[in-house]
Amino acid sequence: MNSHDLTCVHTGTVIEEDSLTLGQLCRACDVHADWIISIVEESIIEPQGENIRLWRFSGKCLLRARSALRLQRDLGVNLAGIALALDLMEELENLRAQMKTLGHS
Numbered sequence: 001m002n003s004h005d006l007t008c009v010h011t012g013t014v015i016e017e018d019s020l021t022l023g024q025l026c027r028a029c030d031v032h033a034d035w036i037i038s039i040v041e042e043s044i045i046e047p048q049g050e051n052i053r054l055w056r057f058s059g060k061c062l063l064r065a066r067s068a069l070r071l072q073r074d075l076g077v078n079l080a081g082i083a084l085a086l087d088l089m090e091e092l093e094n095l096r097a098q099m100k101t102l103g104h105s
Contacts, residue, residue: 019048019056029065036065042079044068044086 026033037052039045045064047055057065064086071077071085 019058020062022047022052022055022057025057025062025065028062029069031065031069035069038079039065039068039082042083044079044083 020028022033022036025036029036036045040047040055045057045061045068047057047061049055067086067089068079068082071082072079077085
């Protein structure tokens, strides 16, 4: 991923076939690596790769990290609360998609 691609990611375009390194995710979210590590430890996002130097993050991880950051900064939600809130929001989105598929708008 080059710097132009990171600019696109930073402004909101997520390209799913590309993955972000820890450093790129930090820059895209404007946070320190310690914060990303803490949300990985809380299972808010799940990187691919076992070694921290080899971690790669999907577009979905970027979206969840940004949502987590907003919950923390804007509402003061702690990491455990963020994990619960994001899981519930994802479940709600899945249920809405299922209802739409079934024809219940």
